[in-house]
Amino acid sequence: MPKMSMTIPHQLGEQEALSRIQGMLRDVKEQYGDRITDLHEQWSGNSGDFSFKAMGFALAGKIEARESEVAINGELPWAAKPFQGTIEATIRERAERLLRP
Template sequence: MPGFKVEVPHSLGQEDAANRVKSLLDHLRGRFEGTIKDMEQTWTDDDVMQFSFKTAGLVIKGIMDVQPSSVIVKGDLPFAAMLFRGKIESSIREELEKCLASK
């Protein structure tokens, strides 16, 4: 199955970055409530989250790894979603960059 990968650098430290990402996910869940269904997320420790959700009848699965100096999101895409891979990656990158911007 084809995949996607986004890596966004940060200078926040691992704990602060993880806390910001968790807040972002809560915000996004509410924002896309009608579009995304069956969203599941499981933090295997404080820094790695496995996720899955359905959108437009397609299942998207992957992991988010919050590292000391970057956040990596990677996952599998159904073949039917490959036309949107660039948009998916750019949307993830944009949201993470805003979330992880130093204040």
């Protein structure tokens, strides 16, 4: 499966970044509810595992809030490989917007 990995720098501190990023998947679900199903999140401390289906593609990964960055790592199904750049750009843009001071 194709891997997705990114870090988004911020100046919020770990707890504030965690608070903001935890709502990101729910916001995406609300905005794109007709295209996103089976959303699951499991948080433990400053990291969380997530999975969902977007337009029929199953995506899964891990988010970790750190003092000065948020790391997002995941796997995409092979069928989603042509859309990987768009998926990564969308996630990065949304996370950067959430993590602005």
